[in-house]
Amino acid sequence: MKQPFYKTEVLFRALLKRDWLKLLFWILGMLAFAASGAGKMEVASNPATANSLYTMFVKNPAMIGLFGPTPVNSPANYSLGPIFGQTMTLITGITFAIISIIYVVNRSRKEEDDGITELFRSYSIGKLANTTALVIELIFLHLLMAILLAFSIQAQNVAGLNDFGSNLLFAFTTSAQGLLWGMFALLLVQVFSDASTTKGVTFGLFGLLYIIRMGTDATNLSLGWFNPLSWVYLAFPYVKGHENWTSVILTFSLSLILLVISYFLELKRDVGAGYLPEGQGRAQGKKALFGFPGLILSLEKKMILGWFIGSFVLGLVYGSMFGQMDQFISSNKTVKEIFVGNETAASAIRGNFMVTLFSILSILVAAFGVILLIKMVGEERRNRLEALYALPLSRAKVYFTYVLTAIFSVIVAQFLALLGIFIEQLGNENVLSFTEIMKSGMIWLVAVIFVLAILSLLMGLVPRFADVIWVYLGFLLFMTYLGKLLNLPKWLENLSIYSQIPKLPVEKMNLPTVSLILILALVLILIGYKAYERRDLITG
Structure with a gap:
């Protein structure tokens, strides 16, 4: 098939029809996880509580390693917005990323392992059609999630969390991280020849970057700009004067680069194959088998x-x-x-x-x-x-x-x-x-x-x-x-x-x-x- 994107729209509709209920639960679950606690956090805006939280979360390098940093430099400025931003941005971005990795691998490499992709290719369908349908679905899903997340926080009308621009920044920086790791998974799908290894390597890379960011956050925060995982909180939503859409732009840009590389690699390989050779099996099976x-x-x-x-x-x-x-x-x-x-x-x-x-x-x-x-x-x-x-x-x-x-x-x-x-x-x-x-x-x-x-x-x-x-x-x-x-x-x-x-x-x-x-x-x-x-x- 010379047209690599041929019948993409057909596969996109089929993908939505198959996964709409799963995607709906995903959206509702993420909204419940990230937005439901906004109103409950009003207790943290109490000056005495905020002062204690500032000491524990902002000044303590061990807790920064767990929750991420914030540029707030005094307890008086550590209000509900910065508290919500510091405690929720990293964990929400991580949750988006984990779900995206699992979903992308299951809908790409795993379907190759099960023979579903080969069955699709037996029809008049472009070589990149299935992957493109998955990418379009992932993009629409994260855009929809970002918009719904911003509006759901805004609708609660909580003092300190009622600036729509800050809510949009929080929603987009977290959802963009999910899209980014979906693209990381898509790239590694082309490299490895089975779903289990692909998931393992993707999560291994994710864990490595998480460990690296724990060290840079406590020593030199500027080094975080070299770590894609750190971009999720370097936007610093809700911290006036420090809010930065650059990290969101970087995240989407890297996602596009990874997608282009994935397309190039997929065009050059056979269905079910990977770029890393599989290890040779034993001539005779072990007794344990x-x-x-x-x-x-x-x-x-x-x-x-x-x-x-x-x-x-x-x-x-x-x-x-x-x-x-x-x-x-x-x-x-x-x-x-x-x-x-x-x-x-x-x-x-x-x-x-x-x-x-x-x-x-x-x-x-x-x-x-x-x-x-x-x-x-x-x-x-x-x-x-x-x-x-x-x-x-x-x-x-x-x-x-x-x-x-x-x-x-x-x-x-x-x-x-x-x-x-x-x-x-x-x-x-x-x-x-x-x-x-x-x-x-x-x-x-x-x-x-x-x-x-x-x-x-x-x-x-x-x-x-x-x-x-x-x-x-x-x-x-x-x-x-x-x-x-x-x-x-x-x-x-x-x-x-x-x-x-x-x-x-x-x-x-x-x-x-x-x-x-x-x-x-x-x-x-x-x-x-x-x-x-x-x-x-x-x-x-």
Whole structure:
């Protein structure tokens, strides 16, 4: 086909028809995540509260690494707008980016893996038509999301968040980041020959830039202009005199460059192929492959190993923050005015920082577990499990292999992350013991296992809706990240399993509650198994 864009409009309409419900949930979910807390943040505009938040978020390099920087230079100027901009811009941009990466890879490389793209190409369709339809959909989606996000914040008419220009800047800088990472994923789709590797490398690049921005934000903010991920907050929405549309322009420009390169690479390659050669397989299979658990581990070993390494590296990065925290505590007199007593000030700040850090870290580990466990549904949709069930293989073995693999993997990943934190902070003045770090960090695995139990129940009862677990994970991240700051209703807080976990070392261990959560998780897993054992396999 000499016309590479031929029939793009036909594929675009087909794509919308297929994904309209998914896109609608995406839009509503992002609006709920990014805009619903605007009105609730009015509590932060209280002068006393703003002064405390200024000390914790603006002057503390460890918290800057988590939330991003702000150019505000005095507590008097740290009003609701800058508070909202600093705490919400980075996390909203990250959420946009993650969803875009997953969606683009699934609708491009994954469909090549499944043979769908090859089927399309058998008709009179241009070579770039499918990719162009996906790009048009992504552009329209992010433009629509940006406009709706700006208007939804504006409609709440909250003092400090009622400037429409600032709301537009916030909406466009976050949605542009989603488009950018969609284009990064599209470029890497051309390079690698399977969806799993493409996702892994894209998220690896994303994680690397995230770690780099943590360092530059605390040392030299101007270096952030060389990091595309930093552009999301360098626009500084809601900070008068510092608002900058340059980062948005840079983001869209880089997206266009990546798209052009992706087009060029796709025109030169065959369907299903990548530019990096695939490794040669073994002449004879390993003995472990003759068992189902060995087969699963063999298929997922690259992703599991990548997450293990990433968790350890992330732990090293987070561990360096404890040194910054100690320096902050010892050099800032205002800190001692926030807490009662000079000695309790340092321990309280460090303890609360550990709670925030370990809980967010465990949500990332939970995402790893969800990716591993939900593959059972993916394999089922591709009719691969149906072929395996022709062999003497029980549903119990399949179900519990996936569940136990996910559970053991998240335990190891969390341990490696905490080990990295322990090793990195050994050179600090106030060194935390190995036991203290492990007790305070491993307790969050109770919540992670409960999340996996919910997913196992969904896979057993309603497998086509198993992806709903990502909505709950997003809710957990939102509540952990901003729950206390927004002063949300107690009933909403109780919906988060993380609210039931003892916040060590700030709180005391609550063994009955922890035991109850684990028992409920076990019950959900068993109910999920019984449902899976009795239902039909899903197809397509």
